[in-house]
Amino acid sequence: xxxxxxxxxxxxxxxFSVFLYLFYLVTRIGFDLFTVKVKLxxxxxxxxxxxxxxxxxxxxxxxxxxxxxxxxxxxxxxxxKWGLDILLGFSIGAVFMxxxxxxxxxxGGYLPDPTINLNINFAVPLIFxxxxxxxxxxxxxxxxxxTIEKGFGTKWSIVITSLMFGxxxxxxxxxxxxxxxxxxxCLFLAIEAGFLLNAAFLIRRSLWIPxxxxxxxxxxxxxxxxxxxxxIHFLPSLFTGHYQPGLFLPGFPMGMESxxxxxxxxxxxxxxxxxxxxxxxxxxxxESKKGQP
Numbered sequence: 001x002x003x004x005x006x007x008x009x010x011x012x013x014x015x016f017s018v019f020l021y022l023f024y025l026v027t028r029i030g031f032d033l034f035t036v037k038v039k040l041x042x043x044x045x046x047x048x049x050x051x052x053x054x055x056x057x058x059x060x061x062x063x064x065x066x067x068x069x070x071x072x073x074x075x076x077x078x079x080x081k082w083g084l085d086i087l088l089g090f091s092i093g094a095v096f097m098x099x100x101x102x103x104x105x106x107x108g109g110y111l112p113d114p115t116i117n118l119n120i121n122f123a124v125p126l127i128f129x130x131x132x133x134x135x136x137x138x139x140x141x142x143x144x145x146x147t148i149e150k151g152f153g154t155k156w157s158i159v160i161t162s163l164m165f166g167x168x169x170x171x172x173x174x175x176x177x178x179x180x181x182x183x184x185x186c187l188f189l190a191i192e193a194g195f196l197l198n199a200a201f202l203i204r205r206s207l208w209i210p211x212x213x214x215x216x217x218x219x220x221x222x223x224x225x226x227x228x229x230x231x232i233h234f235l236p237s238l239f240t241g242h243y244q245p246g247l248f249l250p251g252f253p254m255g256m257e258s259x260x261x262x263x264x265x266x267x268x269x270x271x272x273x274x275x276x277x278x279x280x281x282x283x284x285x286x287e288s289k290k291g292q293p
Contacts, residue, residue: 009151012070016143020060027056042234043124050131057139064143076142079206089200089212092269096196096213097220100256100265101227101241109247109259110227113240120236125223128235133214134207140165140194141201141210154283158198165197166190169254185254192257192266193217199270202277227256 031052035045064070079085104110140161149157166189170182200210221227226237249258256262277283 006151008068009147012064012068012147013144015068016060016064016070016147019063020057020139023056023060024053027052043128046234047124047128047131050128050135054131054135054138057135057143061138061143071143071146073142076138076146076205076207079204079208081204082206082208085204085206085208086212086215089209089214090216091212092200092209092273093213093216094220096265096269097217097225097256100259100262101221101225103261103265104247104256104259107247107261109244109261110225110256111242111244112226113242115240117236117238117240120223120238122223125219125235129218129222130211130215132218133211136165136168137197137201137207137211137214140168141197142207145198145201149285154202154285158195161198162190162194163187165194172254181249181251181253181258185249185258188249188259188263189254189257192263192270196266196270196273199273199277202282203273203280205282221256 031049040048058073061071061073065072101110105112144164145157145161148160152160166186167183169186169189197210197213200213201207203209223235223237224239226240227243228235228237228241243252243255247259247261252258274283
């Protein structure tokens with residue numbers, strides 16, 4: 001058994017983690033000092049923060065690549081059809097969340113208010129969730145998935161990255177709601193979203209499709225259907241939805257991500273995308289990237 005690729009993957013991950021932590025620490029301190037002097041409303045605060053988080057991840061990937069010859073930003077963003085890809089991903093995410101919400105509604109788990117907020121300004125959630133999608137997809141699909149795959153293979157990378165993506169959301173603040181169920185909710189998220197987004201990445205081995213899915217998933221869940229996660233209060237929504245017991249983990253700690261229906265629709269969609277990726281012969285590490293020095 002050749003342990004060199006595995007060891008290199010682990011070292012790359014460690015180097016990336018160190019730089020990401022250091023850069024994030026500097027960015028966080030600088031941003032906090034900035035916001036002491038310049039008062040921002042919640043929308044501007046979170047949009048700027050998410051942009052800086054994305055920039056911090058990109059810098060950590062770039063520095064790691066320079067030192068370790070690892071994943072290049074140009075590799076994961078390269079696509080001659082990036083505009084069509086992000087539109088395709090956005091459409092997949094919109095249909096996915098709409099169908100999931102509809103099934104939950106038919107099952108009595110989601111009830112919208114009869115009133116509709118027609119005065120909603122979609123600019124804030126559009127920009128905010130785009131940066132959220134770009135940041136999380138760069139770190140998990142762009143770097144972590146690609147790095148683990150080179151050492152441990154595609155199947156293990158799907159499993160490990162899905163779990164890391166899900167349990168990364170343990171960091172989400174939920175205002176004390178159902179904290180005991182938070183780990184199980186993160187496992188749900190790993191299964192339904194981590195797996196689906198990994199499969200989406202493999203379609204073209206580019207980030208644009210998963211960014212599009214991530215973007216519209218959050219946008220439709222939060223700002224269309226009002227099925228907000230516990231920590232998002234500043235974003236407007238077209239509908240206001242209410243969860244009902246039965247189809248969710250007790251306390252609904254992560255919104256629709258705590259639904260058994262979302263687990264089912266996420267798995268089904270993920271397997272469909274994985275099958276499509278397989279038809280494109282993208283389920284194996286490209287020969288040009290195997291054993292990169």
